[in-house]
Amino acid sequence: xxxALSEEQRxxxxxxxxxxxxxxxxxxxxxxxxxxxxxxxxxWAGASELGIPGMLIPEDFGGMxxxxxxxxxxxxxxxxxxxxxxxxxxTVMAPLALMLAGxxxxxxxxxxxxxxxxxxxxxxxxxxxxxREDAGVKALNGKLTGKSLFxxxxxxxxxxIVADSDHGLHLVLPDAKGxxxxxxxxxxxxRSVGELVFDRVAAEPLPRSxxxxxxxxxxxGRVMLAADTLGAGQMMLEKAVAYAGERKQFGRVIGSxxxxxxxxxxxxxxxxxxxxxxxxxAHALDEVPGDARLMACHAKSHLSEVGRFVARTATExxxxxxFTDLLGLHYWFKRIGLDRQLLGGPxxxxxEAARLQGWAA
Amino acid sequence: MDLAYGPKYEAFRExxxxxxxxxxxQAPRGLGAAGRPSPExxxxxxxxxxxGYAARTIPKDYGGYGAKPDILESRIIAEEFSSARVPSALxxxxxxxxxxxxxxxxxxxxxxxxxxxxLRGEVVWCQGYSEPGSGSDLASLQTKAxxxxxxxxxxxxxxxxxxxxxxxxxxxxxxxxxxxxxHEGISYLIFSMKTPxxxxxxxxxxxxxxxxxxxxxxxxxxxxxxxxGQRGQGWLVANATLKYxxxxxxxxxxxETRFQALVDLMREETVDGQRAIDNPIFRDRxxxxxxxxxxxxxxxxxxxxxxxxxxDPGLARLIVKLQSCELTHQISALAIDVMGEFGVLYDDxxxxxxxxxxxxxxxxxxxxxxxxxxAQIQKNxxxxxxxGMPREPKLAK
Numbered sequence: 126x127x128x129a130l131s132e133e134q135r136x137x138x139x140x141x142x143x144x145x146x147x148x149x150x151x152x153x154x155x156x157x158x159x160x161x162x163x164x165x166x167x168x169w170a171g172a173s174e175l176g177i178p179g180m181l182i183p184e185d186f187g188g189m190x191x192x193x194x195x196x197x198x199x200x201x202x203x204x205x206x207x208x209x210x211x212x213x214x215x216t217v218m219a220p221l222a223l224m225l226a227g228x229x230x231x232x233x234x235x236x237x238x239x240x241x242x243x244x245x246x247x248x249x250x251x252x253x254x255x256x257r258e259d260a261g262v263k264a265l266n267g268k269l270t271g272k273s274l275f276x277x278x279x280x281x282x283x284x285x286i287v288a289d290s291d292h293g294l295h296l297v298l299p300d301a302k303g304x305x306x307x308x309x310x311x312x313x314x315x316r317s318v319g320e321l322v323f324d325r326v327a328a329e330p331l332p333r334s335x336x337x338x339x340x341x342x343x344x345x346g347r348v349m350l351a352a353d354t355l356g357a358g359q360m361m362l363e364k365a366v367a368y369a370g371e372r373k374q375f376g377r378v379i380g381s382x383x384x385x386x387x388x389x390x391x392x393x394x395x396x397x398x399x400x401x402x403x404x405x406x407a408h409a410l411d412e413v414p415g416d417a418r419l420m421a422c423h424a425k426s427h428l429s430e431v432g433r434f435v436a437r438t439a440t441e442x443x444x445x446x447x448f449t450d451l452l453g454l455h456y457w458f459k460r461i462g463l464d465r466q467l468l469g470g471p472x473x474x475x476x477e478a479a480r481l482q483g484w485a486a
Numbered sequence: 487m488d489l490a491y492g493p494k495y496e497a498f499r500e501x502x503x504x505x506x507x508x509x510x511x512q513a514p515r516g517l518g519a520a521g522r523p524s525p526e527x528x529x530x531x532x533x534x535x536x537x538g539y540a541a542r543t544i545p546k547d548y549g550g551y552g553a554k555p556d557i558l559e560s561r562i563i564a565e566e567f568s569s570a571r572v573p574s575a576l577x578x579x580x581x582x583x584x585x586x587x588x589x590x591x592x593x594x595x596x597x598x599x600x601x602x603x604x605l606r607g608e609v610v611w612c613q614g615y616s617e618p619g620s621g622s623d624l625a626s627l628q629t630k631a632x633x634x635x636x637x638x639x640x641x642x643x644x645x646x647x648x649x650x651x652x653x654x655x656x657x658x659x660x661x662x663x664x665x666x667x668x669h670e671g672i673s674y675l676i677f678s679m680k681t682p683x684x685x686x687x688x689x690x691x692x693x694x695x696x697x698x699x700x701x702x703x704x705x706x707x708x709x710x711x712x713x714x715g716q717r718g719q720g721w722l723v724a725n726a727t728l729k730y731x732x733x734x735x736x737x738x739x740x741x742e743t744r745f746q747a748l749v750d751l752m753r754e755e756t757v758d759g760q761r762a763i764d765n766p767i768f769r770d771r772x773x774x775x776x777x778x779x780x781x782x783x784x785x786x787x788x789x790x791x792x793x794x795x796x797x798d799p800g801l802a803r804l805i806v807k808l809q810s811c812e813l814t815h816q817i818s819a820l821a822i823d824v825m826g827e828f829g830v831l832y833d834d835x836x837x838x839x840x841x842x843x844x845x846x847x848x849x850x851x852x853x854x855x856x857x858x859x860x861a862q863i864q865k866n867x868x869x870x871x872x873x874g875m876p877r878e879p880k881l882a883k
Contacts, residue, residue, distance in 0.1 A: 126489065126495070126790070127488045127489075127791050128489065128784065128791045194487060370876070377879070380876055386866065386875050387866075389875060390864075390869040390873070393801055393868055393873055394808050394868060398778070398781035398784070398809060401781060401785040402777070402780055404784065412489075413489075422777075423776065424777075426774070427774075427780075471774075472770060475777075476766070476770070478773045478776070478777075484772075
């Protein structure tokens with residue numbers, strides 16, 4: 126019985142932390158945020174040396190063959206450093222689609238390239254969770270028509286995995302005829318999302334597509350977003366504690382006032398159990414199939430709530446400075462803001478959790 | 487991450503199950519958590535001690551079973567007793583607070599005299615700590631013990647003394663050195679509740695019941711030998727005890743039972759013929775609590791692992807009292823809300839649900855948020871010890 130990270134996992138997390146401390150400091154984040162819809166190639170290449178892009182891909186395809194808990198603790202570090210990396214789509218959701226639903230030929234063609242960090246893969250799946258306006262993609266005679274919003278890792282993608290309205294998954298190349306693309310500018314400039322519009326676009330179906338495969342991609346994505354929020358929230362708390370220990374008013378550091386201290390205590394009290402929940406939800410994806418979907422819902426919705434609380438509270442502890450661009454605290458605030466809405470906001474996700482337990486139609 | 491217990495522990499689990507199958511018919515019904523255990527409860531407790539399912543790690547010389555501490559074994563015992571719905575070992579302030587304190591800091595004679603009958607449920611204790619003027623600032627307590635020959639003579643008042651009306655004995659903090667700084671002038675005494683000069687008055691709370699008492703001392707004479715630890719060191723002795731009290735709160739299994747009862751309630755209660763669980767707003771609140779409960783449950787597993795490795799889990803432990811009390815309170819609050827007007831029925835009213843236990847719980851649990859270190863004191867502890875933030879500038883001596 127051991128509910129803890131293994132020695133290897135702690136080493137992995139430390140190595141990613143050190144890499145990001147050195148290679149993704151705030152000034153680099155600022156630069157990247159000025160060019161949102163580009164991939165930071167040198168940073169991604171550095172991450173590749175650590176094996177990050179292919180961490181979930183089997184060793185036969187050049188990856189590390191690690192599990193979702195490993196991926197979650199890495200994304201936690203990426204969130205901690207608000208690092209502009211195409212992790213969610215490229216490292217987690219697209220490889221998962223290929224492994225669960227792709228043909229051998231598709232796997233052989235694409236997985237090694239992802240593992241090598243050579244390419245970026247976008248994922249168009251938002252409409253499987255909720256359809257806004259007239260979005261949605263229909264597949265007819267091997268061609269896709271319609272549109273998908275909030276495509277994950279949209280910028281510079283070398284291919285997209287696209288979910289149609291009928292649980293089919295397709296692989297679409299960015300230069301396919303009839304495909305038009307628009308960037309969507311969100312508050313979070315560290316990750317790119319965009320729109321794909323399909324007008325009878327030729328697409329390569331993933332032959333083993335199924336509702337289960339789509340659902341598992343979403344489960345995994347949700348756990349990762351929860352982990353990202355955990356890392357970003359933890360960093361905001363640490364920054365708040367540090368700031369409160371330096372800033373003086375009324376002749377005292379503000380961290381000696383209970384009004385301020387208690388805000389920090391409340392953040393810590395919310396974050397610590399959240400960490401345990403994220404660990405278990407990721408572990409369940411690897412090892413406890415019966416729990417995986419419900420726990421992914423709980424992790425996503427709970428971290429969305431805790432994240433929102435921490436993001437605003439840590440900003441308040443920083444007072445006026447937290448509200449400015451000078452400290453850059455807003456990068457974390459905005460990262461948590463996007464995490465909350467992607468792949469289903471907490472109310473939608475909780476409805477799904479209710480359905481899973483037979484508590485809702 | 488490995489959530490299996492492994493063959494050695496599974497074998498142990500089988501032993502516990504075999505015991506339960508064989509003996510569960512002997513288990514008493516309705517084992518009170520506090521107060522004086524019935525004769526049946528006492529003999530059940532003795533059977534449990536004999537087999538190592540109570541007082542498991544207390545040395546044999548002092549009436550325990552004498553096993554080496556193993557947190558996973560303790561956990562398995564708790565799991566199996568709970569799933570068999572068989573009352574587990576007695577839990578009261580004597581067992582969970584006084585016994586560990588005596589074992590750590592008592593004299594040989596005190597250990598020999600008190601530990602065994604306390605473990606067996608034969609001696610019931612109450613805790614004399616809080617006073618009307620000393621709650622969060624416990625160390626400011628004013629109950630005086632003055633020296634007179636071989637005795638201390640005690641005058642003063644304690645409050646929040648649960649089970650005082652039934653207790654045989656009290657472990658009590660008194661001021662023996664009024665001129666010293668507040669933390670250095672306290673002593674820890676143990677004495678009989680039958681000592682002349684003690685008056686116990688029930689303290690009725692907002693629940694309408696007297697879950698606590700006030701205890702008044704007028705010239706109560708206690709032999710000086712009945713001190714635990716050194717004179718003036720009672721604060722340190724008490725802190726050893728408080729550490730055990732905090733461990734008592736925040737049991738995820740108990741919260742899960744309450745949550746399951748809430749789910750059952752929401753399947754039964756209807757408004758306009760619609761079940762509460764089919765109301766999207768109530769349901770959303772329910773799932774929100776379920777996620778928080780899951781987080782606390784896995785946090786508990788993390789603490790268990792740290793404890794089994796002898797590591798200090800830091801923040802993950804410091805937040806337990808605050809978060810558990812709040813979550814328990816929220817569960818009761820939702821139960822009341824789904825019942826609507828039925829939720830405020832009380833006493834022996836017609837239409838009363840679950841004997842009024844949700845409303846009683848909602849009120850009583852507010853007491854738990856305040857007692858045993860208020861939520862605000864918990865936040866001080868989390869921020870100062872867990873996050874390393876500066877302490878309040880000290881004004882009072």
